[in-house]
Amino acid sequence: MTTLFISDLHLEAGRPEIGVQFLDFLSGEARDADTLYILGDLFEVWLGDDDPNPYYAGMKAAIRELVDSGIPVFFMHGNRDFMIGDEFATDTGVTILQDPELIDLHGEKVLLSHGDALCTDDVEYQRFRAMTRNPEWQAMMLAKTIQERIAHALEARQGSVEHGKSLDDEITDVNQGAVEALIRKHGVDILLHGHTHRPAIHEVRLGDRTATRIVLGDWFEQGSVVRWNADGPRLEEMPR
Ligand code: MN
Numbered sequence: 001m002t003t004l005f006i007s008d009l010h011l012e013a014g015r016p017e018i019g020v021q022f023l024d025f026l027s028g029e030a031r032d033a034d035t036l037y038i039l040g041d042l043f044e045v046w047l048g049d050d051d052p053n054p055y056y057a058g059m060k061a062a063i064r065e066l067v068d069s070g071i072p073v074f075f076m077h078g079n080r081d082f083m084i085g086d087e088f089a090t091d092t093g094v095t096i097l098q099d100p101e102l103i104d105l106h107g108e109k110v111l112l113s114h115g116d117a118l119c120t121d122d123v124e125y126q127r128f129r130a131m132t133r134n135p136e137w138q139a140m141m142l143a144k145t146i147q148e149r150i151a152h153a154l155e156a157r158q159g160s161v162e163h164g165k166s167l168d169d170e171i172t173d174v175n176q177g178a179v180e181a182l183i184r185k186h187g188v189d190i191l192l193h194g195h196t197h198r199p200a201i202h203e204v205r206l207g208d209r210t211a212t213r214i215v216l217g218d219w220f221e222q223g224s225v226v227r228w229n230a231d232g233p234r235l236e237e238m239p240r
Contacts, residue, residue, distance in 0.1 A: 040078025
């Protein structure tokens with residue numbers, strides 16, 4: 001049996017080809033999977049579970065169908081959809097994971113993460129992350145109307161775009177020290193994450209041993225998936 005991992009689809013009505021591929025994936029390959037893990041940034045933006053966005057309602061219904069077909073689906077928050085909450089979980093049937101989450105896969109200890117917490121060189125982003133993951137900040141945001149939240153999200157996005165432009169690639173990638181510390185802390189051999197949109201398999205030297213860091217890609221031009229069976233993990237592209 002194969003366990004599937006995806007992340008960084010950034011679903012939104014304005015990029016319908018991504019949604020079409022995702023729906024094909026859910027009704028096709030995922031039906032034969034053991035389990036599906038979605039490691040964050042499934043949605044481009046999530047204003048709250050009370051958002052009546054019909055495009056997102058369609059995606060939720062498709063996830064529900066997969067869960068109802070008997071395939072467990074796990075979801076971890078990304079930096080775009082961190083406001084996904086209990087109502088989404090109830091509606092879709094997904095189980096929401098903490099970041100990081102340790103799982104056992106074919107006898108191997110694997111640490112799952114979205115990956116944004118590893119980008120510690122970007123101090124301004126980490127400050128934003130700490131603020132927006134605070135339950136009090138989230139409650140304050142959810143008390144606003146959807147229109148107010150849209151306005152706020154647009155403003156934050158503009159700030160993020162300008163901020164991103166001023167940073168070089170080194171700063172927006174993961175920090176090697178943060179990667180090593182996380183792997184050591186959890187005593188794992190494999191770390192699997194997304195977020196950076198730099199799909200690759202890296203060796204991580206830890207003194208006398210070597211761990212592996214697998215990075216999922218985004219879905220902007222094609223799909224990206226890790227297929228993991230008894231033979232181990234395969235990081236693969238899914239052409240459209
Ligand atoms: Mn991300």
